[in-house]
Amino acid sequence: MKNAKAANEIIKGSMTSATVHGGRRLMSNIAKHPVLVFGLGIAAGYMVYKYRKEIISSTTKVVDASKDFVLQQKENLEDIIAETKEQ
DSSP states (O other): OHHHHOOOOOOHHHHHHHHHHHHHHHHHHHHHHHHHHHHHHHHHHHHHTTTTHHHHHHHHHHHHHHHHHHHHHHHHHHHHHHHHHHO
8 A cells, every 4th residue: 555655656756857857948938038937936936835735745745655665675675685595
């Protein structure tokens, strides 16, 4: 169950990364118009302020899921090493 949650959070992060990477060309076109850049900055600031609690909670979930995933992989690696030493 935890693996499914961790996988979902990782997929969300990957999709966000792909969206940001894909938006570079759009941002280069927008950067040519300073007033538009200023307006987008105000809009982005407002949205971040409005949804700050949700942003923080989702970030915390991702960090916790990542920690759980790393600990699980560490345990799996220790199990593999122990089995190898037994043989």
